[in-house]
Amino acid sequence: MVAVPIGLLLGALCRSKGIQAAEAGWMSLLVNAGASQFAAVQLWANDGPRLGPILLSTLLINVRHALMSLTLVPKLAKAGMTRLRMCVALAFLTDPTWGFAEQRARAGLPVTWSYWMGLALVFSAAGLVRPWPARGWAPISAIPGGSARTSRWRPCSSA
Template structure:
């Protein structure tokens, strides 16, 4: 078979796999985006402002943290600190994923970094365990996240007033449910249990005693510490 034909077949296969892997995440993301848009309307935001937020920030965690503390006058310092704390995890995610993205050169690497989300990172790491992480797979897996988030947040800002209290129909749990599903794909026995218990407990305690967004930093630090101090047997078993 001609090598060009083989390359086209491989690219098509990578595209299909990327779309297939991200599809369940996109379904779960729709109610989260609707929730964010609806919450924005309760803060007095217009649809154009929601559009600008989703386009420029493109970080569900940072956006929820920001809208949660949004008041008038705008607390600029609190917004800055919360965004930095919530988004700091992307540094570790990038360091983890970078060695697996050797095929990404020049603008492709910068574009890949822009489209990196928690969901894309998790699926990219999972894919890299089985085979090479290709450009075709990454972009057709990661870009739809941006498009669905963009469209669902805008829709939420439009229909938000008609939804009423999001908690009544369970939309407030959608964000949590999505991450539970992603964590399940990385289950590694006792090592995962200790990490989840440590990060969850620290986050909950700090949230009650100090408040957001410091619970995010506490949860991340506790989870990293738990994984670091895990017994060698657990680490070897998880490998």
């Protein structure tokens, strides 16, 4: 799954910028979008945790989700999903959930509430654990002082 390598990169970036594991976990919970998380880490590390620039960059990066949602609404309605359920479902929209839903619809299968929420659960859970691997376990090359030729796994120290 793509969440693991993204998580390793995000965790290593958080570590290099001095962002603590708890902060990275909360960010993953609140900003469930990979590109936005990388932008937020850069803004957080350079300017401190100022909410305005982080929210603006997140909005600009993820405006594509509005267009992705528009392509899914007819497919969700065709499967009998109510407007309320569509709103809840689309709150969990990510690139992978959109891709899987589009693929299912093109195969002539309905994008049902249970199918969508199953996708949402899997990808939301993956988003929560993304930064964890590089905070607790990381390739030595990702640790300051490590090198690419000794790239094997070992526990990270908090120093």
